Amino acid sequence: MVTIYDVARHAGVSAATVSRVLNGHTQVDPTLAERVTSSVAELGYRRNAVARNLRRSRTTLWAVIISDVENPFFTAMVRGVEDIALTAGYSVVLCNSDENPEKESNYIAAALTEQMAGVIISPSSNRVDDVKLLQDAGCPVVVIDRELQGSPTDTVLVDNEHGAELATTHLVEQGYRRIACIGGPRWLSTATSRYEGYRRALTAAGLPLDPALLRFADFRERGGYEAMASLLDDGAEPDALFAANNLMTVGAMECLVQRDRAVPADIAVVGFDSIPWADLIRPTLTTVAQPAYEVGRQAGQLLTRRLAKPDADVTRIVLPTQLQVRASSLRLS
Amino acid sequence: MVTIYDVARHAGVSAATVSRVLNGHTQVDPTLAERVTSSVAELGYRRNAVARNLRRSRTTLWAVIISDVENPFFTAMVRGVEDIALTAGYSVVLCNSDENPEKESNYIAAALTEQMAGVIISPSSNRVDDVKLLQDAGCPVVVIDRELQGSPTDTVLVDNEHGAELATTHLVEQGYRRIACIGGPRWLSTATSRYEGYRRALTAAGLPLDPALLRFADFRERGGYEAMASLLDDGAEPDALFAANNLMTVGAMECLVQRDRAVPADIAVVGFDSIPWADLIRPTLTTVAQPAYEVGRQAGQLLTRRLAKPDADVTRIVLPTQLQVRASSLRLS
DNA sequence: TTGTATGCGTTATCAT
DNA sequence: ATGATAACGCATACAA
Numbered sequence: 256m257v258t259i260y261d262v263a264r265h266a267g268v269s270a271a272t273v274s275r276v277l278n279g280h281t282q283v284d285p286t287l288a289e290r291v292t293s294s295v296a297e298l299g300y301r302r303n304a305v306a307r308n309l310r311r312s313r314t315t316l317w318a319v320i321i322s323d324v325e326n327p328f329f330t331a332m333v334r335g336v337e338d339i340a341l342t343a344g345y346s347v348v349l350c351n352s353d354e355n356p357e358k359e360s361n362y363i364a365a366a367l368t369e370q371m372a373g374v375i376i377s378p379s380s381n382r383v384d385d386v387k388l389l390q391d392a393g394c395p396v397v398v399i400d401r402e403l404q405g406s407p408t409d410t411v412l413v414d415n416e417h418g419a420e421l422a423t424t425h426l427v428e429q430g431y432r433r434i435a436c437i438g439g440p441r442w443l444s445t446a447t448s449r450y451e452g453y454r455r456a457l458t459a460a461g462l463p464l465d466p467a468l469l470r471f472a473d474f475r476e477r478g479g480y481e482a483m484a485s486l487l488d489d490g491a492e493p494d495a496l497f498a499a500n501n502l503m504t505v506g507a508m509e510c511l512v513q514r515d516r517a518v519p520a521d522i523a524v525v526g527f528d529s530i531p532w533a534d535l536i537r538p539t540l541t542t543v544a545q546p547a548y549e550v551g552r553q554a555g556q557l558l559t560r561r562l563a564k565p566d567a568d569v570t571r572i573v574l575p576t577q578l579q580v581r582a583s584s585l586r587l588s
Numbered sequence: 589m590v591t592i593y594d595v596a597r598h599a600g601v602s603a604a605t606v607s608r609v610l611n612g613h614t615q616v617d618p619t620l621a622e623r624v625t626s627s628v629a630e631l632g633y634r635r636n637a638v639a640r641n642l643r644r645s646r647t648t649l650w651a652v653i654i655s656d657v658e659n660p661f662f663t664a665m666v667r668g669v670e671d672i673a674l675t676a677g678y679s680v681v682l683c684n685s686d687e688n689p690e691k692e693s694n695y696i697a698a699a700l701t702e703q704m705a706g707v708i709i710s711p712s713s714n715r716v717d718d719v720k721l722l723q724d725a726g727c728p729v730v731v732i733d734r735e736l737q738g739s740p741t742d743t744v745l746v747d748n749e750h751g752a753e754l755a756t757t758h759l760v761e762q763g764y765r766r767i768a769c770i771g772g773p774r775w776l777s778t779a780t781s782r783y784e785g786y787r788r789a790l791t792a793a794g795l796p797l798d799p800a801l802l803r804f805a806d807f808r809e810r811g812g813y814e815a816m817a818s819l820l821d822d823g824a825e826p827d828a829l830f831a832a833n834n835l836m837t838v839g840a841m842e843c844l845v846q847r848d849r850a851v852p853a854d855i856a857v858v859g860f861d862s863i864p865w866a867d868l869i870r871p872t873l874t875t876v877a878q879p880a881y882e883v884g885r886q887a888g889q890l891l892t893r894r895l896a897k898p899d900a901d902v903t904r905i906v907l908p909t910q911l912q913v914r915a916s917s918l919r920l921s
Numbered sequence: 922t923t924g925t926a927t928g929c930g931t932t933a934t935c936a937t
Numbered sequence: 938a939t940g941a942t943a944a945c946g947c948a949t950a951c952a953a
Contacts, residue, residue, distance in 0.1 A: 306930030537870030
């Protein structure tokens with residue numbers, strides 16, 4: 256490996272001067288600078304980031320810990336984070352916790368030992384301990400998508416409750432009365448908020464909250480499938496469905512297809528969070544769209560701000576959702 | 589920050605002993621070890637990976653540079669890599685080059701300066717320079733999905749040509765005669781191989797290779813859409829389509845939907861690489877399935893092997909593809 | 922088995 | 938403006 260000393264020797268200057276040229280903070284004689292840069296090129300020198308980070312006791316890496324890489328919502332969000340990170344001079348390390356609190360803990364520990372500059376996380380549990388660990392260690396954290404109780408933290412969310420309420424009200428207005436709900440894990444704020452929105456809409460419409468129409472699954476495709484199957488098997492006879500995330504909506508739809516239930520003729524469907532290629536699915540799906548990319552961007556900006564001003568006030572950003580009505584929820588006349 | 593020296597003082601031993609207990613390579617008196625571990629717990633000590641990496645002059649990070657995070661093929665592949673990495677004691681840093689050679693170069697430079705243990709890359713160009721840079725620096729590289737000319741490198745591919753040939757032959761057997769092809773960027777081996785498979789199948793069937801039926805796009809949804817639009821607008825009158833990747837297939841389908849062309853009645857469709865929720869799309873899509881997760885696993889294993897034996901022979905793995913016939917390609921009687 | 926001492930490659934402090 | 942030198946936190950060669 257070619258070090259800064261090799262360059263210094265080759266250029267006939269001291270290592271300090273090489274460092275100064277490379278970092279460009281202080282003034283250095285143009286003649287020497289020229290000699291240094293050409294030596295760097297000639298020797299093919301590349302700075303050792305590990306040594307640099309040790310000396311400066313900080314890195315230029317952000318850890319982004321998401322709960323499911325195969326969920327398009329999170330990948331879009333990551334792109335948002337990435338774009339901000341790059342312009343701010345940071346690189347993004349993507350970690351997939353797979354909705355597994357243990358994996359999540361490992362990644363958080365890694366972020367700490369690797370001296371990451373900051374962490375953006377969509378928590379897969381409501382255990383505040385892990386995030387607190389980061390904060391106690393002085394590592395800036397931004398929580399996204401899911402709210403965390405306990406210690407106040409910079410957070411970027413979407414208006415889950417309102418979105419779910421819009422979706423459910425839409426079904427009510429279409430004339431549906433037995434509206435089932437496939438909710439998410441009870442320990443996730445996204446799940447409880449969306450369920451709460453569903454509940455509020457029913458109440459506002461004067462409809463009962465029938466436990467036979469409720470299922471709670473795991474935000475995954477299979478979970479949605481099984482919840483739908485259970486709704487059908489148990490004779491709950493729903494005439495509509497609100498599913499609390501994109502993957503569960505897909506699972507539920509697959510179940511309906513397999514059992515020859517027509518959508519929306521036999522049962523109407525609205526899903527929370529959009530699905531790629533929604534236009535190719537038949538019927539086209541009514542969804543509550545979330546600004547995934549923008550969530551990522553805002554989180555990135557929050558982290559940049561926090562890095563610049565560690566003592567700034569804690570910010571909580573709530574972005575709006577939007578109901579996109581398509582075929583799956585329309586009452587056939 | 590609490591260092592190894594703080595622990596040593598607290599436990600009444602030397603820093604070297606603490607290090608030995610932490611790494612567990614050498615034997616150390618159980619009494620002392622006990623004192624050390626409890627001191628570690630009591631002080632909340634976490635090892636500084638940056639310092640450790642500098643001292644050992646290696647890290648436990650793999651850089652996985654993929655060309656599109658929003659393509660389900662690559663995310664599935666990443667999961668395969670991840671699973672191998674974790675069991676081998678490495679963490680994965682996911683980098684999204686976005687099919688942009690410049691971004692790719694930056695990530696490669698970063699992998700080098702960050703002293704990554706190894707790199708797995710799906711190149712977004714056929715510039716062999718970047719990969720050569722890594723190899724010259726002694727950084728183990730595994731190339732995936734796309735073949736690279738020039739310096740021999742561990743590689744994991746799928747049988748693109750055969751898959752494309754199967755797909756096209758299937759269309760021929762269904763009785764289609766004017767089979768269009770939307771190919772990918774000419775500088776990517778996946779694109780040229782799949783085109784070659786298409787060509788071979790036509791030749792074998794005694795069909796002409798009509799330039800009016802050929803388009804080349806960028807492996808993205810919009811590219812597929814526009815290529816399809818151009819095929820329709822230019823009056824090429826195809827009765828079937830072979831699209832060379834999943835996103836372009838989606839784009840082409842969207843174009844057909846928008847223009848009220850029935851699939852497969854007006855035009856049959858086969859796509860290369862599968863699409864999530866293919867069962868919800870109407871008509872269901874005939875695709876050439878790739879073992880994405882397995883590609884990732886194999887790449888991970890190749891990298892592990894290379895790290896253990898830097899001088900081992902270069903390996904090239906080609907995994908099989910599989911034609912999955914669904915509704916979009918069937919001849920209506 | 923344990924401790925002492927050194928160096929990994931860089932940046933920053935202090936003289937000059 | 939430039940150079941000598943120390944220090945970041947750790948792992949290891951060597952001495953005891």
